[in-house]
Amino acid sequence: MLHEFFRWLQEDFGATEMAESWSQQFRGSLNLWGITEGTHVLTLMIFAGTIWLIDLRMLGLAFKGTPFSKLNEKVLPFTVFAFAVMIITGVILFLAKPMDYYHNVWFRAKMIFLLIAAANIFWFHRRVQKTEHEWDNSPNPPAMVKLSGAVSLTSWVIIIVFGRFIAYNWYDCGKPLPGFVNWFAECASYPGGIITAADQESDPLIYGAAGPALFSEPVQLAGGASGATSSTADHMTADTQNEGGR
Numbered sequence: 001m002l003h004e005f006f007r008w009l010q011e012d013f014g015a016t017e018m019a020e021s022w023s024q025q026f027r028g029s030l031n032l033w034g035i036t037e038g039t040h041v042l043t044l045m046i047f048a049g050t051i052w053l054i055d056l057r058m059l060g061l062a063f064k065g066t067p068f069s070k071l072n073e074k075v076l077p078f079t080v081f082a083f084a085v086m087i088i089t090g091v092i093l094f095l096a097k098p099m100d101y102y103h104n105v106w107f108r109a110k111m112i113f114l115l116i117a118a119a120n121i122f123w124f125h126r127r128v129q130k131t132e133h134e135w136d137n138s139p140n141p142p143a144m145v146k147l148s149g150a151v152s153l154t155s156w157v158i159i160i161v162f163g164r165f166i167a168y169n170w171y172d173c174g175k176p177l178p179g180f181v182n183w184f185a186e187c188a189s190y191p192g193g194i195i196t197a198a199d200q201e202s203d204p205l206i207y208g209a210a211g212p213a214l215f216s217e218p219v220q221l222a223g224g225a226s227g228a229t230s231s232t233a234d235h236m237t238a239d240t241q242n243e244g245g246r
């Protein structure tokens, strides 16, 4: 159901006989995509740079002589501002190719860790921060505080790495992929579909004998299935094909 909604958003919403969908126009715009992604990434520096200060203090690894509340008070406004901008720009970026991101392994994993990070923030405010007066000045906060700091630090690192990996097409649906990836990305409903071991055995030259690494170009497969689909191919520049990244 979500697949169909995102397909419509990507390919049909706003489209007329004369014009592409709004999503496709945004993706093809000269500067809009770049400015939005640039803002997403630049704000990331403020966001990660400030939240990690707080995390390291919670872990008792830095700023041990500064009360947690003082550091939090100074730094948090920057973190909250940057977080809001990241969420807004992230959602706008998503609108450029919602169906492709919906089936992207890294995007899905990033969203899962965003939920984990959000749950940790919620837990910190509801439980951990209630005892702040007990450990505010302590250079070595209690285990519960450290745990929350560790979950925060790790999940933001993972979110950033997965965010960067979205641009790479190593695990795009429509390639020979491990079963778990096909399941996790719901590749069965993506235009490229699933390539099975039997497909690979029947024609290793087309399907790649050893999996995704053999594909250097998107391939059009017999019977309508495609190695990297046209919708995947057309939103990626040549240098992102397999090499990945910009």
Ligand code: HEM
Pocket: 037, 040, 041, 044, 047, 083, 086, 087, 089, 090, 091, 093, 094, 101, 159, 160, 161, 163, 164, 165, 166, 167
């Ligand atoms: C505050 C949390 C977030 C962090 C730390 C984060 C981090 C990142 C990073 C590091 C990149 C890679 C930029 C690059 O190309 O170098 C990225 C890209 C992206 N992010 Fe986020 N992001 C966050 C929130 C979101 C949200 C909420 C969404 C959407 C719902 C989102 C959607 C995207 C999209 C669509 C891309 C572009 C992927 C591509 O095609 O290259 N992000 N993000």
